[in-house]
Amino acid sequence: MILQxxxxxxxxxxxxxxxxxxxxxxxxxxxxxxxxxxxxxPGASQADIDRLRALYGLDRSIVEQYFIWLSGVLxxxxxxxxxxxxxxxxxxxxxxxxxxxxxxxxxxIALLIGMPLAILGAREQGTAxxxxxxxxxxxxxxxxxxxxxxxxxxxxxxxxPVFEISGRVSPRLELPFVTQFYLFESILRLRLDxxxxxxxxMFMPALALALPxxxxxxxxxxxxxxxxxxxxxxxxxxxxxxxxxSVILREALKNAALPTLTLxxxxxxxxxxxxxxxxxxFSYEGLGNMAIDAVINRDLPLIQxxxxxxxLIFVLINLxxxxxxxxxxxxxxxx
Amino acid sequence: MTACLDISNLSAxxxxxxxxxxxxxxxxxxxxxxxxxxESGAGKSMIGKAVLGVLPPSVKIVEGSIRLEGAxxxxxxxxxxxxxxxxxxxxxxxxxxxALNPSRRVGPQMTDRLVHILGWAADRADxxxxxxxxxxxxxxxxxxxxxxxxxxxxxxxxxxxxxxAFAAEPRLIVAxxxxxxxxxxxxxxxxxxxxQLQKEHGTAILFVTHDLGVVAKISQKVTVLYAGKVVEEADxxxxxxxxxxxxxxxxxxxxxxxxxxxASLMPVDEAVLAGLAAEIAIADHDWRPSLDRKSGHG
Numbered sequence: 001m002i003l004q005x006x007x008x009x010x011x012x013x014x015x016x017x018x019x020x021x022x023x024x025x026x027x028x029x030x031x032x033x034x035x036x037x038x039x040x041x042p043g044a045s046q047a048d049i050d051r052l053r054a055l056y057g058l059d060r061s062i063v064e065q066y067f068i069w070l071s072g073v074l075x076x077x078x079x080x081x082x083x084x085x086x087x088x089x090x091x092x093x094x095x096x097x098x099x100x101x102x103x104x105x106x107x108x109i110a111l112l113i114g115m116p117l118a119i120l121g122a123r124e125q126g127t128a129x130x131x132x133x134x135x136x137x138x139x140x141x142x143x144x145x146x147x148x149x150x151x152x153x154x155x156x157x158x159x160x161p162v163f164e165i166s167g168r169v170s171p172r173l174e175l176p177f178v179t180q181f182y183l184f185e186s187i188l189r190l191r192l193d194x195x196x197x198x199x200x201x202m203f204m205p206a207l208a209l210a211l212p213x214x215x216x217x218x219x220x221x222x223x224x225x226x227x228x229x230x231x232x233x234x235x236x237x238x239x240x241x242x243x244x245x246s247v248i249l250r251e252a253l254k255n256a257a258l259p260t261l262t263l264x265x266x267x268x269x270x271x272x273x274x275x276x277x278x279x280x281x282f283s284y285e286g287l288g289n290m291a292i293d294a295v296i297n298r299d300l301p302l303i304q305x306x307x308x309x310x311x312l313i314f315v316l317i318n319l320x321x322x323x324x325x326x327x328x329x330x331x332x333x334x335x
Numbered sequence: 336m337t338a339c340l341d342i343s344n345l346s347a348x349x350x351x352x353x354x355x356x357x358x359x360x361x362x363x364x365x366x367x368x369x370x371x372x373x374e375s376g377a378g379k380s381m382i383g384k385a386v387l388g389v390l391p392p393s394v395k396i397v398e399g400s401i402r403l404e405g406a407x408x409x410x411x412x413x414x415x416x417x418x419x420x421x422x423x424x425x426x427x428x429x430x431x432x433x434a435l436n437p438s439r440r441v442g443p444q445m446t447d448r449l450v451h452i453l454g455w456a457a458d459r460a461d462x463x464x465x466x467x468x469x470x471x472x473x474x475x476x477x478x479x480x481x482x483x484x485x486x487x488x489x490x491x492x493x494x495x496x497x498x499x500a501f502a503a504e505p506r507l508i509v510a511x512x513x514x515x516x517x518x519x520x521x522x523x524x525x526x527x528x529x530x531q532l533q534k535e536h537g538t539a540i541l542f543v544t545h546d547l548g549v550v551a552k553i554s555q556k557v558t559v560l561y562a563g564k565v566v567e568e569a570d571x572x573x574x575x576x577x578x579x580x581x582x583x584x585x586x587x588x589x590x591x592x593x594x595x596x597x598a599s600l601m602p603v604d605e606a607v608l609a610g611l612a613a614e615i616a617i618a619d620h621d622w623r624p625s626l627d628r629k630s631g632h633g
Contacts, residue, residue, distance in 0.1 A: 126392060232434040233444075236496075239387045240448040241421015243414075250447075254438045330438060330483040 013315045020311040025066050035082050035298035079301035088305040097180035099286035103272050109210035114217025122225035140215035145274045149208035149281045164201040166283040205282040209274050213267050224256035265321030269314045337405045338362040339507050339539040345399035357564040357618050366537040370550040373560035379543045383509040388420050421452045425500035427510040431492035435484035442480030445499040467498035490521040501532050510542045547590050559583050581607045
């Protein structure tokens with residue numbers, strides 16, 4: 001039963017990814033801009049152009065190209081980047097950890113800001129404290145992440161320079177890492193000097209990504225909490241003698257978290273989409289930054305690889321949300 | 336002897352100034368069951384909520400006092416009040432389907448007051464709850480305590496809630512229409528169960544209901560409430576034998592009888608309602624809330 005559901009799930013994921021790959025493959029080939037023209041110097045002869053087209057298989061029909069590419073992908077070969085002339089797979093895997101770390105830290109910051117504010121707002125219902133939280137949420141939500149990025153650069157990079165504004169790690173540092181997960185590895189190796197340097201690079205882009213999400217979490221969780229707190233079992237807990245804070249934490253939070261969780265899942269995928277611009281803004285060497293270069297250079301294989309990885313991440317996040325949903329809601333467990 | 340619960344001159348208003356309780360006085364002696372009857376909107380549940388300190392934020396107590404075994408709740412700090420209410424009272428709620436947290440197992444929901452508020456050891460609390468589950472005739476305590484609320488029937492959940500209410504040996508239980516949400520066959524069992532546990536444990540109960548049939552079965556004293564005002568107060572037997580107030584008589588007449596179903600489905604007479612309106616107008620005319628206690632304990 002469980003195995004069957006798992007297989008169905010896996011199949012839907014595969015279909016989703018296949019659909020994404022078709023759409024991307026077609027769009028980037030139909031869109032104007034010729035990768036071969038970008039590679040050759042002006043004035044190259046038509047013979048040279050044709051030779052290069054044939055080399056990259058661009059002289060065949062789109063359908064043919066797609067199946068050639070797909071059969072490669074199924075064997076783990078995502079092709080060769082046109083602009084960087086390296087294996088797409090290793091390029092993507094090299095950059096992916098940086099983006100995953102950035103997104104994870106952003107999500108943590110969003111939860112660390114959003115959840116306490118939601119709990120505080122629900123505890124202080126109808127007071128100036130709640131009104132203040134509402135105003136802050138409104139502001140955080142109505143300013144997009146890249147604008148927060150600029151504001152943060154101005155604030156913590158220029159006016160009061162406490163954080164690094166560019167790059168992922170200081171270039172002068174010797175890095176002992178064997179994986180690309182610099183931050184996680186530095187924590188595991190207890191190289192806290194490196195952790196500090198990585199955090200000071202990552203903090204501003206992560207915060208810029210986190211602020212709108214934090215506002216959403218805080219606002220939605222506060223609403224759900226307030227709704228749950230009118231329910232009978234919460235009243236019963238108050239009569240039992242529990243304080244307002246422990247009533248929220250023990251009785252209300254888990255049930256109120258369900259609608260928030262769904263939205264956080266959806267918003268987290270937006271956040272990962274947001275890394276593309278934010279990484280560019282902070283010259284952070286992640287997948288998003290590479291994606292922009294790939295698009296500018298019409299690097300078709302690289303774009304396909306990156307988009308497919310992003311799609312895979314989205315699908316996995318959805319899966320994780322569903323699983324956590326079942327974990328939080330006992331009524332869904334045997335359904 | 337100190338009354339278990341002593342409410343005197345309790346008045347409450349909504350935030351728009353409308354009065355919802357009008358100088359209500361009533362007391363519950365130790366071990367006594369006092370029924371609080373009235374139609375919906377009469378303020379009977381409001382009194383229960385005021386006693387338990389869980390009034391909605393929109394309702395403010397503007398006058399009067401509530402004493403639990405002599406302790407004036409209004410004079411205590413919020414923290415002390417919570418402790419006193421948690422230690423001395425319990426609630427049997429109206430709707431068993433919404434009174435248990437759907438995401439927590441039943442067992443911890445029954446023992447949490449004993450362990451976290453009263454400071455009992457976990458195994459002692461566990462033993463105590465099993466004993467109470469036995470008293471409410473639940474034969475598989477292990478299964479029930481491990482279950483999530485949605486795995487139990489409505490009647491079963493109400494038994495669990497009754498057991499939990501009695502587990503801490505409270506001095507006073509507020510039963511807020513505990514049978515209204517159940518279907519008729521289960522209602523009787525639950526009522527009998529509450530009466531039985533009340534006798535065995537000697538717990539005072541403030542029994543909020545709109546059902547005079549229930550009043551006759553379970554209570555020794557009755558307070559009849561109309562529009563937040565006490566209109567009659569009597570021993571249950573005396574009230575049924577010889578109701579003094581016209582409204583009480585009208586309520587009794589409105590109770591369905593199998594022998595004469597149509598006659599009993601009469602609304603309260605216009606003249607009686609006019610008389611009540613006049614009584615309330617007079618009470619409100621003389622009413623000047625003292626300004627030293629503006630905020631209630633909600």
